[in-house]
Amino acid sequence: MTKNKIFKIVLIVIGIGILIGGSIGYYMFNKPARDVQNTKTDFSYNASEIVNEYLTDAQKANNKYLDETGNSKVLEISGTVANITEDFNNQKVILLKDASDKAGVSCTFTSETNSNTKNVKIGDRISIKGVIRSGASFDEDLEMYENVIIEKSNIISNK
């Protein structure tokens, strides 16, 4: 093998390396946000269960449900519809809360799933799937209980 040939092969290998590295980098930089609805459900609960788990030990619950990169656990929550509103981004927000509970689960929908809430009424028993963002707690400055927050929601069942 001549020196020239070795040089050529090395050059090609380096070239391919740069190409692969570059495409991985490009993909990583532009990778889309996780599709929550197509992600496997990690836990299924009644609204009361997750609320009470948080009110009992918020730190423990945060460790269990929150993820360091923000890709936190995907939950299915069943509960009674206590309120239906809309946020500044025109996303539907459904509060699942039992009358006897101190806090509820506030579920925000998306522009794709908003229309699925059309037939939902206050008092309905429904199941929602979404990603948890933060837990329930009593805030002494607000002097109120804060709800568990779920986003990227969609309706799983409406009975």
Next chain:
Amino acid sequence: MKKTAILSIVAVVAIFLTSITASAQKIVSSKTHFKFFSSTPAEDIEANNYKAFGTLETSTGDLVFSVPMQSFEFEKALMQEHFNSKKFLNTKANPKAKLVAKIANISTVNFNQDGTYLVNVSGNLTINGVTKTINEKATINVVGGKVSLISTLNVTLADYEVAFKKGKPSTNIAKTVEVTVEATY
């Protein structure tokens, strides 16, 4: 005679307590929008959060916001992951940011009359588990009895131990970011 005295004391206390509750006018946010905006020659980065919750005490001017940090959404998933990570805002350990402030000149706001009122907000802002004092201006709008509040906070990331020592984030994220707050009550 003694009985009447006790009864009248009870009555006075009762009236006093009701008047306190009546004057305590805490209004609760119905919609909020927190926007994080960073501008550098390299790029502009924006993130939006619609899940904050707040209260405003219209008689004392006590203003509180609780902001779930994982609800900030970025255009790029990778940026969002960086934002949440231990190196930056560590949202697993500190899932909420909080503003506990007071509007000093709340008495200049007439909540019964439509108008735009400029107010001064000062208090404590806690981000990433670090609390710092802030002094900012805000605008309160009253339209048909509906109250809304708008403000812009300039947040110097290093103050909250959000350090971008090396790598891309250090050059692409501004040292001071703009946080726009919008809330209707």
